[in-house]
Amino acid sequence: MQVPAQFEYERATSIAHAVQLLGKYNGAGRLIAGGHSLIPMMKLRLARPEVLIDINEVAELGGISRVDGELRVGALVRHTELLDDDEVAQLFPILRDAEKVIADPIVRNRGTVGGSVCQADPSEDLSAAFSALRAYAVVQGAETQRIVPLRDFFVGPYETVVGPGELLVELRVPVRTGGSSAFLKVSRRAGDWAVGAVGAAVWLDGDVITEVGIGLSALGARNFVAVEAEDFLRGRSVSADVLGEAGRIAAEHCDPPVDQRGPADYKRHLAATLVTRALQLACRRAGREV
Amino acid sequence: MSDTLEGTAHGNGSAYGSQPRKEDARFVRGLGTFVDDLALPGMLHGAVLRSPLAHAKVVSVDASAALAHPKVKAVITGETLAQRGMAWMPTPSHDTQAVLATDKVRFQGQEVAFVVAEDRYAARDALELIDVEYEPLPAVVDARQALSPDAPVVRDDRPGQENNHIFDWESGDAQRVAEVFAEADVVVEQDMLYPRVHPAPLETCGIVADMDPVSERLTVWSTAQAPHTHRSLYAQLTGIPEHRIRVIAKDIGGGFGNKVGVYPGYVCAIVASMITGCPVKWIEDRSENLMSTAFARDYHMRGEIAARADGTILGLRVRVLADHGAFNATAQPSRFPAGFFGVFTGSYDLQAAHCAVTGVYTNKAPGGVAYSCSFRITEAVYLVERMVDLLAGELDMDPAELRMRNLLRPEQFPYDTATGWRYDSGDYPRALAKALELAKYDDLRAEQAARRERGELMGIGLSFFTEAVGAGPRKYMDMFGFGMADGAELRIHPSGTAVVRLSCMSQGQGHETTFAQLVAQELGIGVDAVDVVQGDTDHTPFGVGTYGSRSIAVSGAAVVTVARQVRERARLIAAAMLEVSPDDLEWGDGRWFVRGDEELGYTLAEIARVAHSSFEPPEGVDAHLNAVTVYNPPNLTFPFGAYLCVVDVDPDTGQVKVRRFVAVDDCGVRINPMIVDGQIHRGLADGIGMALMEQIAFDADGNHLGGSFMDYLLPTALECPSWELGQTVTPSPHHPVGAKGIGEAATVGSPAAVVNAVMDALRPYGVRHADMPLTPAAVWRAIQGRPLRSDVAIT
Numbered sequence A: 001m002q003v004p005a006q007f008e009y010e011r012a013t014s015i016a017h018a019v020q021l022l023g024k025y026n027g028a029g030r031l032i033a034g035g036h037s038l039i040p041m042m043k044l045r046l047a048r049p050e051v052l053i054d055i056n057e058v059a060e061l062g063g064i065s066r067v068d069g070e071l072r073v074g075a076l077v078r079h080t081e082l083l084d085d086d087e088v089a090q091l092f093p094i095l096r097d098a099e100k101v102i103a104d105p106i107v108r109n110r111g112t113v114g115g116s117v118c119q120a121d122p123s124e125d126l127s128a129a130f131s132a133l134r135a136y137a138v139v140q141g142a143e144t145q146r147i148v149p150l151r152d153f154f155v156g157p158y159e160t161v162v163g164p165g166e167l168l169v170e171l172r173v174p175v176r177t178g179g180s181s182a183f184l185k186v187s188r189r190a191g192d193w194a195v196g197a198v199g200a201a202v203w204l205d206g207d208v209i210t211e212v213g214i215g216l217s218a219l220g221a222r223n224f225v226a227v228e229a230e231d232f233l234r235g236r237s238v239s240a241d242v243l244g245e246a247g248r249i250a251a252e253h254c255d256p257p258v259d260q261r262g263p264a265d266y267k268r269h270l271a272a273t274l275v276t277r278a279l280q281l282a283c284r285r286a287g288r289e290v
Numbered sequence B: 001m002s003d004t005l006e007g008t009a010h011g012n013g014s015a016y017g018s019q020p021r022k023e024d025a026r027f028v029r030g031l032g033t034f035v036d037d038l039a040l041p042g043m044l045h046g047a048v049l050r051s052p053l054a055h056a057k058v059v060s061v062d063a064s065a066a067l068a069h070p071k072v073k074a075v076i077t078g079e080t081l082a083q084r085g086m087a088w089m090p091t092p093s094h095d096t097q098a099v100l101a102t103d104k105v106r107f108q109g110q111e112v113a114f115v116v117a118e119d120r121y122a123a124r125d126a127l128e129l130i131d132v133e134y135e136p137l138p139a140v141v142d143a144r145q146a147l148s149p150d151a152p153v154v155r156d157d158r159p160g161q162e163n164n165h166i167f168d169w170e171s172g173d174a175q176r177v178a179e180v181f182a183e184a185d186v187v188v189e190q191d192m193l194y195p196r197v198h199p200a201p202l203e204t205c206g207i208v209a210d211m212d213p214v215s216e217r218l219t220v221w222s223t224a225q226a227p228h229t230h231r232s233l234y235a236q237l238t239g240i241p242e243h244r245i246r247v248i249a250k251d252i253g254g255g256f257g258n259k260v261g262v263y264p265g266y267v268c269a270i271v272a273s274m275i276t277g278c279p280v281k282w283i284e285d286r287s288e289n290l291m292s293t294a295f296a297r298d299y300h301m302r303g304e305i306a307a308r309a310d311g312t313i314l315g316l317r318v319r320v321l322a323d324h325g326a327f328n329a330t331a332q333p334s335r336f337p338a339g340f341f342g343v344f345t346g347s348y349d350l351q352a353a354h355c356a357v358t359g360v361y362t363n364k365a366p367g368g369v370a371y372s373c374s375f376r377i378t379e380a381v382y383l384v385e386r387m388v389d390l391l392a393g394e395l396d397m398d399p400a401e402l403r404m405r406n407l408l409r410p411e412q413f414p415y416d417t418a419t420g421w422r423y424d425s426g427d428y429p430r431a432l433a434k435a436l437e438l439a440k441y442d443d444l445r446a447e448q449a450a451r452r453e454r455g456e457l458m459g460i461g462l463s464f465f466t467e468a469v470g471a472g473p474r475k476y477m478d479m480f481g482f483g484m485a486d487g488a489e490l491r492i493h494p495s496g497t498a499v500v501r502l503s504c505m506s507q508g509q510g511h512e513t514t515f516a517q518l519v520a521q522e523l524g525i526g527v528d529a530v531d532v533v534q535g536d537t538d539h540t541p542f543g544v545g546t547y548g549s550r551s552i553a554v555s556g557a558a559v560v561t562v563a564r565q566v567r568e569r570a571r572l573i574a575a576a577m578l579e580v581s582p583d584d585l586e587w588g589d590g591r592w593f594v595r596g597d598e599e600l601g602y603t604l605a606e607i608a609r610v611a612h613s614s615f616e617p618p619e620g621v622d623a624h625l626n627a628v629t630v631y632n633p634p635n636l637t638f639p640f641g642a643y644l645c646v647v648d649v650d651p652d653t654g655q656v657k658v659r660r661f662v663a664v665d666d667c668g669v670r671i672n673p674m675i676v677d678g679q680i681h682r683g684l685a686d687g688i689g690m691a692l693m694e695q696i697a698f699d700a701d702g703n704h705l706g707g708s709f710m711d712y713l714l715p716t717a718l719e720c721p722s723w724e725l726g727q728t729v730t731p732s733p734h735h736p737v738g739a740k741g742i743g744e745a746a747t748v749g750s751p752a753a754v755v756n757a758v759m760d761a762l763r764p765y766g767v768r769h770a771d772m773p774l775t776p777a778a779v780w781r782a783i784q785g786r787p788l789r790s791d792v793a794i795t
């Protein structure tokens, strides 16, 4: 059994308390939510936090709600909760699609939405899905609360804008009618991280794409999104050729990492294929067969 | 054949048949006892420091800071062991392996030092305090470069070893092969790699070693598939006499050949207990298991198959480059450096065959024979079954028809192969016909044609395999010099219940149930009345353990033999009780009775009670119902089967979906068909794993790229279709109940069926071959005509 290095443990009881504890340990404390990223890293001793600040009992961080035209997903919402929520599935099918293929039920029972995006793993599926939806992150510090577009949230691999004294409170997704969304993933096996995954959200006026979001995971897309393909699509009429071209544009702007999941040429091809297919599925769900 | 089975006739009540496993009562309650569950008073914990480099000189090992850790009790280094003459240990393949590195490290993950501390955490912390100075050396990673003159020499410790060559081994008749190839209308050639994979049992390897300084007895609890062999090796290494060493294997959470050998961690734990006088536990972690213990396969093969235009196969020629890693530690019968690869002629009637295998050292972990390979028959079956499919492609012939035309006919058994094996029994065409029928083969081909019209990729893959299990006789087969025979011992208690003691050791195969059924069947007592004892060298007779599917073939035969001995002894006592001659007695329905007068007779329980009563036995008859034996198999047994796999492939993503898998197995007589099915299910899942996702690759520096379950993927239920099983039963003529063994058959037979199916799906693209694992990227690259190499890092 792999065993972590020594650490201290604190249990936060509220958002304010968590922020206070983060301040108290001044950079040496690390939040722990589901622990499904952090604990494996600690066991491999790739992470050695001096203090773990457990937020699992902070009720304020939980819950999914609809407020003022936004879907609010608490940082501590477990993967399973998001997966099982019918309203979420109806508003944003992309989220249920993604949750179905994230890890396995054991991980999904504990792993959280907040932990997933804060981990900022370049292969994280939710980062791509919520970025496609242009979600906002609510970040709480000792003094202030910031609302950051998720597309500006990721600084780089395993790095976000959340400062050492801050925590993520929730994600907010603007609810708009007239569209739909989808998420597709290719992995080597059920429960495995993506070889490549793509989420797409489209809003249509008749045939015309009025707004679109494309998120990519594990494919080396900057900030998890395909901005160039989105720009290309906006204002165009849906057709097989147009969606195919969007795939090509997205692939061109990816810089896929080369690893045992595949070489760059394959992953680039996969980016194009999945972008096109996810757009097709989203359009079909929005009532426009391609 | 039927006479050998007569002895088991048992009236109406048969003890054979599907029944729940006795051992599951504790497993499903979470009450099994695995080695890591053991906690002895005063027990210390060990941790192994491993080399981060694949090849380097060890300049110095400074453990002073670790020793200063308040919870550390000892640090063992190569030097500590060298002082005791224990820095190196023998392997089953006439080589030596470093226990802890003294001169060099030769693979990433090699054992360098062993820390003993009060708890697991402190032991792990202290590893970071050991300062090792390495002088990096260039590494030999690619087996194909191992014999090039400028390759660094891995084993410069071996006197006279000037390159990385280990052995050359040949089988068959090269001259005859050249002749039949000259006559052939078609010759097909293909290079293929059976990649390095790992058995990855759920429970990793581990040990608790307890050297009692007063009694000078060493007790070892460990995950040992071969407890008796371990004991002998420990005696040889430590100098402790064999009778003062006891090896106990409690429940084992999967082995698949991973737990046959003795690992450096075990030896270190024993030495640590000798030094500290306390019990010492060492439990390997997952990465250690995947990086340092017995891997499997790593065979670079070139096959050539020759045939007439009508599809009659004439001959097969094979060249193999075998990557054995840094130490030649393959666990196989010692006269068989390529294991049983010699059965590569498979299930076909060939006029000539020849193979030449060259083993090489590389800077990778040692091993090669593991993961239910049946001593390399996985590689052999994969080779021949791929070659037959390639030939079918070349001849544009249906692969089922080509196989049917060339399979051995039932009247050819016993059959002597071109490479010197005598197959015991079989009806191969019947098994293949059954698989085709179960699958509705013709309908599948019609569906495939329709889908191809629509541009969809569907593939149908076949594989027909012949296994060879129960290695013997002992004059040809030994491990570590121990003949591959198995002991068994049986005692009947006065009440007629029984305890049978096995020399083999279950790792999940259900020995406690199957072996009880064997005894119950022979003696006409209840299965519940038979207790099975295994895995304790103080309480079981000597034997070489459970691997190579040998338990039923060898230990099973020993148990039946010993039960029949007890039955014969019961006959003598019954004759005395009935005051008749033993010759007048007949056995039936679990009783000895007077021929012609069925009323007059006694059951085994009645005889047992009397045997231990005041009853005066006749002269020359010892009044007990105990027996002990050792079974020396006259030949191997040869299970076989026909497998068929159906896949769908997405050409744009390269994803493969296994839609169906039909498996017709013939393992001779089935004792507990439910357990047999379970073994088959497992092996089929293995096949999907190996064919589609499992691999250990290395980068150019020799870094291991599969050191966790994030990188080394095992299949889940979602990759497995609902298995469609069928059977035929062809008893083995020489096994006392006609059983052949099933442990590894499905692992041996299934990978080729999956790969053949994927290649069949890719035929419209002109793809002939791609190496396992057929990951999405590998499939897509094969379609592009630029196949990936699966033994090196993807670049």
Ligand SMILES: Cc1cc2nc3c(=O)[nH]c(=O)nc-3n(C[C@H](O)[C@H](O)[C@H](O)COP(=O)(O)OP(=O)(O)OC[C@H]3O[C@@H](n4cnc5c(N)ncnc54)[C@H](O)[C@@H]3O)c2cc1C
Binding pocket: A030, A031, A032, A033, A034, A035, A036, A037, A038, A039, A040, A075, A076, A101, A102, A103, A104, A107, A110, A111, A112, A113, A114, A115, A116, A118, A119, A123, A124, A125, A126, A162, A166, A167, A168, A169, A191, A192, A193, A194
């Ligand atoms: C076997 C396995 C398979 C997986 N497969 C997939 C997969 O297929 N796809 C996929 O996308 N993911 C996958 N994951 C990752 C999984 O979804 C995430 O690791 C996990 O859910 C992260 O959430 P957590 O709550 O467990 O985070 P934790 O491990 O608790 O934390 C992760 C990081 O986020 C920080 N953090 C947590 N909460 C907050 C907060 N509120 N504010 C600020 N920082 C915070 C922590 O300090 C830590 O640095 C897999 C994980 C495992 C173990």
